Amino acid sequence: MCTTDRRTLIVDAAIDQIARQGLRALTHRALDTALELPAGSASYYFRTKRALIEAIVDRITTRSRDDFTAAQLAPTGPIDPDATAAGIAVWLDHLVAERRNQLIARHTLILDLLSDPELHTRLARSLFSAERARELFHAMGIPDPATAAAAADFIALLEGAVFDRLAGNRAELTPGTPESVRQFATLLTIYLRGVIA
Structure with a gap:
């Protein structure tokens, strides 16, 4: 899977996580678990929660x-x-x-x-x-x-x-x-x- 696809996968999973369980449930570890990715994968692509939220904003805007x-x-x-x-x-x-x-x-x-x-x-x-x-x-x-x-x-x-x-x-x-x-x-x-x- 290319970097762009994995980033999109993580962002979409983050959106789903917020929608289902609220913002407090959004963590890098929860995303790794939900996507069955190796530990640290989500934080590799999005170093901070703010970076992840910026990517969510970009994804929603583009769509x-x-x-x-x-x-x-x-x-x-x-x-x-x-x-x-x-x-x-x-x-x-x-x-x-x-x-x-x-x-x-x-x-x-x-x-x-x-x-x-x-x-x-x-x-x-x-x-x-x-x-x-x-x-x-x-x-x-x-x-x-x-x-x-x-x-x-x-x-x-x-x-x-x-x-x-x-x-x-x-x-x-x-x-x-x-x-x-x-x-x-x-x-x-x-x-x-x-x-x-």
Whole structure:
């Protein structure tokens, strides 16, 4: 196994460890045990816990950017709020279904990293892009500087909707179902229609 593959394997195991057992359970030794690696393997690739957490932040950020690109959600041409909400709803549903452990680890780390402004900021911006949100509202005809405020509010809405699905009132709603997509779409449609009203 090459170094890059082993590093990725360790980072993914760390994400799963945080999601299943919490941040306190994340140790180099626990990762070695979980992956059946020789003792000291995780600490060889990530000398400190902070280095491991930095790699987790990078992994979540890269995956988020790749997913967004694959979903082809960047605005092109006139924006229909209902169609835009439906497209983003499908993407959010996929996010919650396919990346549950990453999302749980991210929320856990965001709170833990409040005292580390550099890593906290990187992680807070890892899932949704303020720049892409501003592009959306600009394409919807929202004038500057109102686009920045609309984008920030929209990201707050997305963050809340995702958290609600992980640990809130709608945690029981099964992702990957029409009901799940519909709930996201309804919420987003209300916001997007309100912005252009």
